[in-house]
Amino acid sequence: MPDLRFDSQPPRATEIPRPKRAEGQWSLGQREPLNKNEQSKKDDDPLNVRDRILYTYSKKGFDSIDPADLRGRFRWMGLYTQRKPGIDGGRTGSMEEEELDDRFFMMRVRSDGALLNAKALRALGSIGTDFARNSADISDRQNIQFHWIQIEDVPAIWERLDEAGLSSLEACGDGPRPFLGSPVAGVAADEIIDGTPALEEIKRRYLNNKDFSNLPRKFKTSVTGHPSLDTVPAINDVSFVGVVHPEHGPGFDLWVGGGLSTNPMFAQKLGVWIPLDEVPDAWAGVTGIFRDYGYRRLRSKARLKFLVADWGVEKFREVLENEYLEKKLVSMDSPPVSTESGDHVGVHAQKDGNFYIGAAPVVGRINGETLTGLGDLVEKFALAGARLTAQQKLVVLGVAPADVDAVVAGLLELGLDAKPSNWRRNTMACTGIEYCKLAIVDTKERSRALIAELEKRFPELDTPITVNVNGCPNACARTQTADIGLKGMIALDEDGNQVEGFQVHLGGGIGMHDTFGKKLRAHKVTSAGLDDYITNVVTAYLADRTDGESFAAWVVRADEVLLRGEKALEPEPVA
Template sequence: MAKESKAQRVERIKKEKDGLDVLQDIYLYAVTGEAVHPEDIDRLKWYGLYTQNRNLQAEDDETLYFMLRVKLEGGQLTLPQLKIVSEISEKYARGTADFTTRQDLQFHYIRVVDLPEIFRLLDTVGLCTIFAAGDVPRNVVSCPINGIDHEEIADVRDIVDKLNEAFKGNRLFSNLPRKYKIGVNGCSKNCMHHEIQDVSFNAAKTDNGKVQFAVSVGGGLASNKRIANHIGYVAPSQVVPLAKAITKIYRDHGLREKRNKARLGHLIESWGLEKFVEVLQSSLTFRIKEPEDLQYTHSKFREHFGIHESKQKGKSYIGCSLNSGHIGVDGLNNLIKLFEKYEATALKCTVTQNIIILDAPTNKVKEFAKDLEEVHIYPNPSNFRARTQACTGIDFCKFAISETKGVAKKLVEHLENKFPEFGERITISVNGCPNSCAHPHIVDIGLMGTKVKKEGKPVSGFELLVGGFLEGDKSQFNQKIGIKFAVEDVNESIEELINEYNISNFSSFHDYIITKAKQ
């Protein structure tokens, strides 16, 4: 008998037992201590669980540890929720906690035996891990300042809630060809990056002031590296039924024969956009209005840092930069103390691994911001710190070749020290492997984990990618320029790049780096 391909194995596993049904096995494994069946390990993703790298694990420790991803619907964490995730981090995750580019929170060192109690704790504050991973609709991303931003086009919180409710734990959508990502945007800055979502809805105003949503489909990175196609407009009430219709088409017709060709964008490429829209339209009871050219904010300016007056009377929001999403138990506890000190109640995380405190009292907001700075949460980040992202990296990810979070932290501090007056926003992404988890293809400087030779020996390092950004149909993906370096040479290599730019005649770093890529 021929050996199963990866795709055949995954499809068989999903048919034999729905990923949602592994929950009862999780409790059984936790009670009995029985080793998790290899095929159930795949299904555990449906509850946000991935086996983690043994890189930091003691040689005599045979425990099977997991990364656990918690969905933060709307990207939100309330004060009671902060207290619970801090407790989980301290008791069960060795103090780990990181925000992700999908507005989720991740823990490491999670043991199966602890999952029943972790799930119970999460449930007490309305959090869960269902569909945080796996071949399912993932967390719906959106602008973190929905409803409190004076410049927003529309408050889309209700639509985000309805979409999450429609898809979360829904068996109709528990076996998709691969992961599936939806975004909804009411923000004037397009901050949820619609260009790389499988399906997205961008609020826009008609000439008579009514809100409609621009629909885009088929975006993605890694094996599905393509900019989403704008296919037209729908009314707010049509967003959820349209999202369901697209998902059903993807479920029934997605390309399941190869895992690296199984995203919605691959189906659109296979069918052609015209056929896809035709099939979609035939399944609807309403018409999608004709598409038209749209203008979008450049991705390096899609941010909400600093202090801003909220729509809530007497309240302000504070946009803050973190170290590539890393928060840890100490950071969580610092936030809890400051929330209690200033009577704040909630934060939201962003798709760039940062956070926004939603309801700081305006009469104390400057003191609040100063206290945040004291605990290394930055309301006014440098041009290097503001948009630096990093994936999980070799410490915990089985796919990674290089370390990331620490590299990103040291790089930012190095550049801040070397170029304290640098006046231009630069976007940076540090990735441990080619899977694009920290979006290296859409930033000025993308570091992609790889093996390089140093002094004749293979060592962990990075390949340099440059010149990526998002701006609707003007978007560009990064380009390779043939430069690789070892992990320990990252700081000096990027410093040299910026020094070259500073003495050049170029008026922007992007223009300089694109020209360098063409040389």
């Protein structure tokens, strides 16, 4: 694979489409830094900041931190300054980043689909209780996120992570962000192929590797061999999805160019078969294309999805084969959509006679004590360990048949429900204004209250309806791919006052159907009015649906007055 960190340009085997204007593509000789982020990365590789944290900033304190490190390179170490308390959402877009900075950090710890044993869970728990005011969240990227971290404590935290085989390295920043792996890899009875060895090898080769530490922007990876598509491959930059070739057997298709935020795009499928041991090379090839040909002029166009959209999937495959892999890939049909949820909540049989159990916290919010308690539970019942999911849930694996009920009860004591209501199971929320400098509204506590109210109003809902709550337009909680997606913004209440509110997306989905939700023109819902709005829409759906019709399918044909919640239909009484 060509190394284009230097100015030399290798011979090119394919004709590369050139944008109408220079977009900062290294492989086309467009080397000059085009924004402050590119200048910062050119000035010093962000991986170098680790030593400054260990030997300077942690000893001299917050005020000693170089601003270019604080608001740039720290991200490669999994650190963001969190939002200063007391700044309302209406001021988010009008303040400079340094005005929003608190003197505390969010730290993101990557799991990369790995099985967390009792030692790892207790290490995470101790970090939460000892250094993070007992905070901990499970993100929809299978990470643990801590808050209230002080720079002086980072070396001690890293030492605990190292001892447990965990890391915050490149958990943020313009590099290989944490990988998504199937939570039931290696144990699910219906698994096509276990992608764990490929993820481990990608991590070994390419994490903390300066060949891949300066990408145009964030880069998200998923690998799953489970037919539920439990790592949401359609919205990752690069995804490997389990398939079975009629001659070669199990392997992976390759999907590229997915991503959400303000310009959502689903990944394009190459329709190939890649054997397990060649997945790391293919990953490096795709990542190399992004590094060398990705757009660096504008941050808003610097994701891989824009390059894939401009090139097309055929050209992308041609460049990958000719310039990076130097071999042709085997063609085959891409896998069909999923036919089941990929959150793995509930009790499920493993292929070895044991069971795995998926359990739901409330919108991913747990704490250090929960993680420590989970470690104790894993040890008490000699479980294989726990994995995090891409739906803010967790799964414990290797439960003996005789222990299933006891483990379910033990999880519930920790606030982790293996038999949750629809609303608890199917609601996700991003960090929100509590800690995030980009957020406009509260998400976590608002979602908790929403779930409690909807459980009262619809206690026996007979069909899944997903609700994703996001604090800003960046879609960290996948707003556009939920039945009901809520994007935080400022709205006007009945008296004309500015209050927290949401733009509504309806009928989105991912996995079983890949659809972006329908935005209702000029329609906002205040946070205070959210319970009643969702109640009206869900009630209308239950009254108006046909036999077996999903919420998303109903949205496509429903009268807009029903979607706006302006008219509540009552379901027909059951005979």
